[in-house]
Amino acid sequence: MLPKHKAMIVPLTRMLSLIIITFLIFYEDRVSIPSCEVVPRPNQDDEYHHHHHHHPEDLKVMIVADLLLLGSEAPYINIFFRDHYLSQFFRKSIEILKPDMLLVLGDVSARGSDLTRSEWSSVLHQFHGLLGPFFDHPFHVILGDRDIGECGALNTKSVNWIASSFPGLDSAGCGAFEISNISFVSLNAVALLCGNNKLRFSVEKVIERESIDLRMDSEHTTELMIESSKISLTSGDVGWRENAVSSGSGPVLLLHFPLQQMTNNNYWGSIITDGTNHSCESSKTRQRGLVGTGPYDLLHTLPPNATEYIFQALKPRIVFSAHAHEFCDHIHSDGTREVTVPAMTWDARDDPGFVVATFRKNGGAVTVSYCSLAKESHVLTAYFSILVLLISTIVMANTSSSTNSQS
Known part of the structure; x- marks a missing residue:
């Protein structure tokens, strides 16, 4: 015994x-559970010391990018591990942060431009599954180059079909909407990189239309003379009409590609949760990243003339962009703030993340929080x-x- x-x-x-x-x-x-910290801005200490005083009329927006979904083509490690945790990240973030709206800044699919419609349907099914309980809330998706292809492969019919799969997008992949008295404009930034392309001209029309609306709201006029000549973003002579509206008084601008940074006056908050002092220029040290199906260029930005055109026409209140897979907070020369949202997937980086933006009811500065997820x-x-x-x-x-x- x-x-x-x-x-x-x-x-x-x-x-x-x-x-x-x-x-x-x-x-x-x-x-x-995400770890979120408010990103401070110079000379705005009071705002950030009191950011926890949330007013019921404030608009809280969760902004994600570069999900790089593979749908039915996903390998086993994605199906049983990465996709599972991505779903958990969404569920926990929505439960804890309780955002009023979700924005997705492109590259929903890892290789959407190569997919058939049935394969795209599996990606859309996976995307809707990720949203889970948030699916009934307002959300807006813009298109990235992985979704619709780069200039050489840009197909108008394909873009039209993909754009019709997401709410609020027109046939060119642009959108404009208002929620809680906050105006948003999303542009197909991929088309703005292309030369004499029908989609690019369609995007320019959207910019001009929004510029007219902005001037009419500002000047309280009912008639404006519009120049009949087409605006060319590919030439050095950009023929936009000068917009007298002050900088920062326009809509919130949503892009997949970042704008061109004219000056090197970017900054980073020292409170980013991993304790690293990042730089907006850091992505330039790695011109191509191993993402999804192989090496991929992460350095795309809108060219200087397109960037200046957008600033002149739209006078954006704040700009949110993506594509670089890294968080960046930049102040442009005219004072416009641009926040680049990191990738929210382990397929892109070891430490994914996203951004939460709170738009105050009094129309003041936007509070931006950087949220990091588990490595x-x-x-x-x-x-x-x-x-x-x-x-x-x-x-x-x-x-x-x-x-x-x-x-």
Whole structure:
């Protein structure tokens, strides 16, 4: 007969296994919680010291980018691991932050421009599944180059079909809407990189239309003389009509590609959660990134003349862009703030993230929070450690059982 303490090894190991599994469930729940910090701006300390005083009429917007979904083409590691956690990230972020609206700044698909319509349907199904309980809330999606292709592969019919799959987009992939008295304009930035392309001319018409609306609202006039000549963004002579509206009084501008940074006056908050002092220029040290299906250029920005045209025509209140996969907070020469949203997927970076913007009811400055998510390397290390511990426990239980049987 075995000693009493050896006879108790089996139930103890079973209890330990149960504790490990319970801890795993708890860990998965906790690791999905985002860590958010307000990004400070110079000379606005009071605003950030009191950012926690949320008014019911404030508009809180969750802004994500570069989901790089693969739909039915996803490998097993995505299906059983990365996509699962991406869904958890969305669910926890929405539960905790309670945003009023969701913005997705392009590249929903990792290779949408190469997909058939049925394959795109599987990506859309995956995207709607990610939204989960937020699907009934307002959301707006703009198109990225991975969704519709670069200039050489840009197809008008394909863009029209993909744009029709998302709410609020016209046939050129642009949109304009208002929520809680905040005006938003989204542009197909991919088309603005292309030369004499029908889609680019359609985007220019949207910009001019929004510029007219802005001037009419500002000047309280009902008639404006519009220059009949087409505006060419590819030439050095940009023929926009001078907009007398002051900078920052226009709509919130949404783009996939960042605007050209004319001056090197970017800044970063030292409170970014990973403690790293990043730079808006840091992406230039890595011209191509291994993302999705292989090397990929992350340096696209709108050219200087297109950037200046947008500033003159729209006078954006603030600009949100994406594509670079990194967070960046930049002040342009005219005082316009541009926030580049990082990629929200482990397919793009080890430490994904997103942005939360709060638009105050009094029309003041926009409060921007950078939210970081768990690093894939940390989660994998935790899973490996738990797996080793669980296997050790099972081996211990089996060894004890064999000893009991022999006795």
